[in-house]
Amino acid sequence: MAVANQETDGRRLRGERTRAAVLDTAVELASTDGLDGLTLGRLAGRLGVSKSGLFTHWPDKESLQLAVVERAREQWAERVVRPALDGRGGVRALWALHERRLAFYAEGVLPGGCFFLTAQAEFDDRPGPVQDRLRAQLQEWGGLMTSLAQDAVRAGELSPGTSPGLLAYELDALGQAAVTRSRLLDRQAVFAHARNAVLLRLRGLCTDPGLLPDS
């Protein structure tokens, strides 16, 4: 029985890994062509597999779109959130999130720069399950930054007059604007602006300069 269970677990694990790998490719495609430009046919073509194999997992376009949003969310958690929070809280975590995010864009993890920017622009005027999932992701992400800012105020790291919700909006705006601008304008200047803007903003509110890098 133990052996059988191990075999089943092994198969399940391999199945999950394959599924994640397929969805990683789907997130890449959607980051350039949008979620609506993503079809099972294009995905199968890119992966060199049959369309019918994918069809078993995602029988319609919406189920594929929902799985792709979820995979993009996991990818953001793995690449940005978890490494940034690793042992950090408050202001240090807010700064690390920003640096990790800019590195995600600068390293070209996704050919389109940011899956969420493309998907938000595509679905912000189309109510339905995909929009709901994108909204939930945005709330979770904004909520994380707001809660870190609240912790930082409570811990005395940020001045008492700081509005955590406003600060979260600012950090998110200043980070996200780098995506398209770094691709259309002077890349180095844009990433420098994105970094310096948040560093200046946090320094202006922070009671202990030692919590942030010197430059």
Added chain:
Amino acid sequence: MAVANQETDGRRLRGERTRAAVLDTAVELASTDGLDGLTLGRLAGRLGVSKSGLFTHWPDKESLQLAVVERAREQWAERVVRPALDGRGGVRALWALHERRLAFYAEGVLPGGCFFLTAQAEFDDRPGPVQDRLRAQLQEWGGLMTSLAQDAVRAGELSPGTSPGLLAYELDALGQAAVTRSRLLDRQAVFAHARNAVLLRLRGLCTDPGLLPDS
């Protein structure tokens, strides 16, 4: 001759007005469906005219896309830039640009919120004439804010340490982030964040509080 010229001028003016009206509809469609979702067939359907009439003006998709970017640029100049600059310079003009921009989004001038956000996300990874035109628009818009910030530093309205290029990046990021967020999250809170973020930033740099609103 004078009469003939007036008639010709009248026809040309009507022709230009019709062209602008057709392109206004195209900008609306592209603000939701993207420039690639915009076809002569869909545009003709929306306007209730024949596709062949439109085909005379824009024989291929790219010529239509370029005309739409140019019309969106004119619309932004008419609705945001000119009213904001009206008799204003420096810090007053920077603030008025931000207020006009937020009003443009809040009033729902375009069903998709912002043509440029959608088009930038769509074309930032697709080199070619449309990307070049979008880049030129972004440079012109960023250049306007940078130059107003430079004037403001020279006039002593902003503290001498202000970086005009960085400030332009900040203002643009804090304004643009309102587009999708106001549609996916709490609309009023998002517009309040977008307004307060820029007000706080300008107040922090401004030498004369009287140049900015109290709240």
